[in-house]
Amino acid sequence: MSGAAADLPGGEPGAGLLAALTQEFASTLDIDETLRHAVDRCIAHLGAEAGSIFLLEGEQLVCRACAGPVDIRGLTLPAAEGIVGQTVKRNEARMARDVAREPSFAATVDAGTGFVTRSILCVPLAVRGAPLGALELLNKRGGDGRFGTADLELATTVAAAAALAIHNASMAAALVLQERVKRELELARQIQESLLPAPRDGGFAVHGRNLPAHEVSGDFFDFMPLADGRVYFCIADVAGKGMNAALLMARTLGLLRCLARRVATPSTLLAEVNAELCETTPLGLFVTAVVGFLEPLSGKVEFANAGHPPPLLHTTDGDWRRFAGSAPPLGVVDGQEFPTQRVALAGGALYLYTDGLSESRARSGALGASGLERLLAGVAPLDAALRLDALLGAWHAAGYAASDDVTLLVIDGAAAADDAACLLRRRVLATPTVLAPLRAEFAAALRGAGLAPRLVDELVLAVNEAACNVIQHAYGAAGAGEIVVQISNNGREIEIQVVDFAAPAPLTDIAPRALSDLRPGGLGTHFMQTLMDHCTWRHLPGDMGNVLCMTRRLHDLSEARGA
Amino acid sequence: MSFTVRREGGYDIVQLTGDVDLSCSPDARRAILSSLQQGHHTLVDLRAVTYIDSSGIASLVEGYQAARKLALRFGLVDVSEAAMSVLGLAQLDKVFPIHASLAARLAADGAAPGAG
Incomplete structure (x- = not known):
C-alpha cells in the first residue's frame, strides 16, 4: 500500500489510536473537548498538517473542532458546499490528492485563512445512516504528500467512533433539556393551580373543579365574594392546550378578576376583556367564557356568554333548561357585544362546564349535554361541594375519559339560601x-x-x-x-x-x-x-x-x- | 389513651385513662383479655376515661364474655360519667357488674360469695 499511515509496530493499523479515542469518547460528555483531542491525535497519527470536524447544524456545517496552524472553529459552510459538504451529503469518504484539480474544493476558506490546502481526506460522521458531519484531514506530510487507503481506513474507523460519541452526547443534552422542561412545567402547573380559587367550606354556593389533560391547563374557573355581597364567578376555555394556552389563561383570569370588582354587569366585563384581548392576543388564540354574578340572598344570577357551551339549569322540579349564547369567543371580534342573561335559581343549580367534559367519550359515545344532565341528576341530592366530586367519580366510573382539560362549576341555589346552615x-x-x-x-x-x-x-x-x-x-x-x-x-x-x-x-x-x-x-x-x-x-x-x-x-x- | 394493670384484693385491675376509641381500643382489649387468660379475676377501672366509643365498649363486652367462659369474676369499677352515659346508651349498664370502687366490689363479693 502506498502512503501507509504510521502504524504501531506489530499491532493492528491504528489500534493504539483507536483504543485511546474510544476510551475518551466513552468517558466524557464534553463533546467539544473530546473532538479536539480526536482531531489532535488523528493528525499526529496520520501525519496531516491540519484537521477539523464539521457538524451539521440545520442548513449549515459548523467547525466544532480543529487542529493545525489555523483555528477555524465556528467557521460555517453551506451544508452542500465544498468537499466537506459533498462528503456529508453523499455520506461517503472523499480523497482529493491534488485539490487544484478538484472542482468541488471551496477555495474561499483558504483565501480567508492563508492556509494552502494541497491534499484532503474527508470522511463522513453518521449514526445509522443519519449524517452528523464530517472529519477532514489536510495535507499529508512527507511521502508524495497524498493520503492513502490505509489513512482512509483509519480515518473511517475513527469517524465511526466519534459519530457515536457525538450522538451520545447530544442524547444526554436532550435528556438534560427534557428534565429542565419537565421541572419548569411542574412549576407552571403549581402556579396555575394556585391561581384557581381555594375550595370553600361551609355550604358556599359556588364550587369548581378542574382536571388538566396535561401538566398545564387552558381551562380555568374562578369565583369570589364581592364587597357588595354579590359573588363573581367565571369559567373559561382557552383555545389550544399546553404552555401557550396556560399563559393566556393566566392573563385572562387576571383581567377578569381585576375588572369584576369594578364593572356592574357581565356584559361590560366580557366587552372590556374582549377589547383588551383583541388588541394584544396573538392571532389564532381565543377564549370562550361565561362570567356572571350571583346575588346569594335572592338566588338571582346574571351572566354573559362568549362562545362557551350553554349553561345548564337544574330546577327543583328536576327539569333542565339550557341557556344558549349568541356571541363569539373573546379575542376574535373587536367591539362585540355580549348580552346579559338572567335566571332565578329558586333553589335549583346552574352548571357551567367546558367542552372537555361534554365531549369526553366512553365506549357508548360522547357524553354530550344530555349525558351530563343525566349524570348531574344522579348526584343532585348531594351538597354542592360534594356533588362535583361525586359527578366526576360517576363520570369516571361510567368509563368516560377526556382528551382535553375538564372544568366544571356549580352555582347552587340551595347552598346560596342555606349559607349559614x-x-x-x-x-x-x-x-x-x-x-x-x-x-x-x-x-x-x-x-x-x-x-x-x-x-x-x-x-x-x-x-x-x-x-x-x-x-x-x-x-x-x-x-x-x-x-x-x-x-x-x-x-x-x-x-x-x-x-x-x-x-x-x-x-x-x-x-x-x-x-x-x-x-x-x-x-x-x-x-x-x-x-x-x-x-x-x-x-x-x-x-x-x-x-x-x-x-x-x-x-x-x-x-x-x-x- | 394509656392503661396500667395492678394486682389488688385478688383482682387484676386494668385502669384505662383518656379517650378510648378505635385508635387504641385494641390495646385495651389485649390488656383485659391477657389478665383473664392468665386465670386472673379482672376489674376494669374507668374513673379516668374521658371518652369511650363503641369499639371501647366492645372491648369490655369481650372481657365480660371471656370471663364467663373461663368462670372468672369480671366487672367495672369507678365508672366516669362520660363512660357511664355510653354504657347506658348500649343498655350495658345493667349487664356488667358495676361498682363505685374496688372496696365496694370486694364488699359485694363478700356478701355474695362466688358471684361472677
Whole structure:
C-alpha cells in the first residue's frame, strides 16, 4: 500500500489510536473537548498538517473542532458546499490528492485563512445512516504528500467512533433539556393551580373543579365574594392546550378578576376583556367564557356568554333548561357585544362546564349535554361541594375519559339560601388517628352553635361511630380512602352527613342488631340509631361510594335522651 | 389513651385513662383479655376515661364474655360519667357488674360469695 499511515509496530493499523479515542469518547460528555483531542491525535497519527470536524447544524456545517496552524472553529459552510459538504451529503469518504484539480474544493476558506490546502481526506460522521458531519484531514506530510487507503481506513474507523460519541452526547443534552422542561412545567402547573380559587367550606354556593389533560391547563374557573355581597364567578376555555394556552389563561383570569370588582354587569366585563384581548392576543388564540354574578340572598344570577357551551339549569322540579349564547369567543371580534342573561335559581343549580367534559367519550359515545344532565341528576341530592366530586367519580366510573382539560362549576341555589346552615365540613383520611382531632373540631363547632353540652356529646359520638364504621368496614384492609363529614344546623334539626368513596356497602348489612344479642361488634350502628332520629344509608351513583345521612330534631333538646 | 394493670384484693385491675376509641381500643382489649387468660379475676377501672366509643365498649363486652367462659369474676369499677352515659346508651349498664370502687366490689363479693 502506498502512503501507509504510521502504524504501531506489530499491532493492528491504528489500534493504539483507536483504543485511546474510544476510551475518551466513552468517558466524557464534553463533546467539544473530546473532538479536539480526536482531531489532535488523528493528525499526529496520520501525519496531516491540519484537521477539523464539521457538524451539521440545520442548513449549515459548523467547525466544532480543529487542529493545525489555523483555528477555524465556528467557521460555517453551506451544508452542500465544498468537499466537506459533498462528503456529508453523499455520506461517503472523499480523497482529493491534488485539490487544484478538484472542482468541488471551496477555495474561499483558504483565501480567508492563508492556509494552502494541497491534499484532503474527508470522511463522513453518521449514526445509522443519519449524517452528523464530517472529519477532514489536510495535507499529508512527507511521502508524495497524498493520503492513502490505509489513512482512509483509519480515518473511517475513527469517524465511526466519534459519530457515536457525538450522538451520545447530544442524547444526554436532550435528556438534560427534557428534565429542565419537565421541572419548569411542574412549576407552571403549581402556579396555575394556585391561581384557581381555594375550595370553600361551609355550604358556599359556588364550587369548581378542574382536571388538566396535561401538566398545564387552558381551562380555568374562578369565583369570589364581592364587597357588595354579590359573588363573581367565571369559567373559561382557552383555545389550544399546553404552555401557550396556560399563559393566556393566566392573563385572562387576571383581567377578569381585576375588572369584576369594578364593572356592574357581565356584559361590560366580557366587552372590556374582549377589547383588551383583541388588541394584544396573538392571532389564532381565543377564549370562550361565561362570567356572571350571583346575588346569594335572592338566588338571582346574571351572566354573559362568549362562545362557551350553554349553561345548564337544574330546577327543583328536576327539569333542565339550557341557556344558549349568541356571541363569539373573546379575542376574535373587536367591539362585540355580549348580552346579559338572567335566571332565578329558586333553589335549583346552574352548571357551567367546558367542552372537555361534554365531549369526553366512553365506549357508548360522547357524553354530550344530555349525558351530563343525566349524570348531574344522579348526584343532585348531594351538597354542592360534594356533588362535583361525586359527578366526576360517576363520570369516571361510567368509563368516560377526556382528551382535553375538564372544568366544571356549580352555582347552587340551595347552598346560596342555606349559607349559614353548615357548621363544619371536614375531609379526612379514614384512619383511627383522625378520630380524636375530628371529635374535638366537631365538639367545638357544635358548642359554638349554642347546643347543650349533653347534645354536643351525643352528636360527637354519632359522628365518631359513623367514621369508625367507615374506617373498619368500608375501606377494610385495602388501605384508607377519605371520609367527608359535614354537620349542618337549619334551626329545626341537626343533620350529619358522612360520605365515603369505598365500594358500595350492602345496605342490609347495616341493620341494627337486637340489644339482647350481646356481641362486641355492631354497637356503632346501634349507637347512631339511638342517638339520632333518622339514619339513612344510600349509595353514590356509579357505585362510587356511600352516604350516611343522620338527623336529630332540635325540639327535644330539653328532654335529653337517656337522662 | 394509656392503661396500667395492678394486682389488688385478688383482682387484676386494668385502669384505662383518656379517650378510648378505635385508635387504641385494641390495646385495651389485649390488656383485659391477657389478665383473664392468665386465670386472673379482672376489674376494669374507668374513673379516668374521658371518652369511650363503641369499639371501647366492645372491648369490655369481650372481657365480660371471656370471663364467663373461663368462670372468672369480671366487672367495672369507678365508672366516669362520660363512660357511664355510653354504657347506658348500649343498655350495658345493667349487664356488667358495676361498682363505685374496688372496696365496694370486694364488699359485694363478700356478701355474695362466688358471684361472677
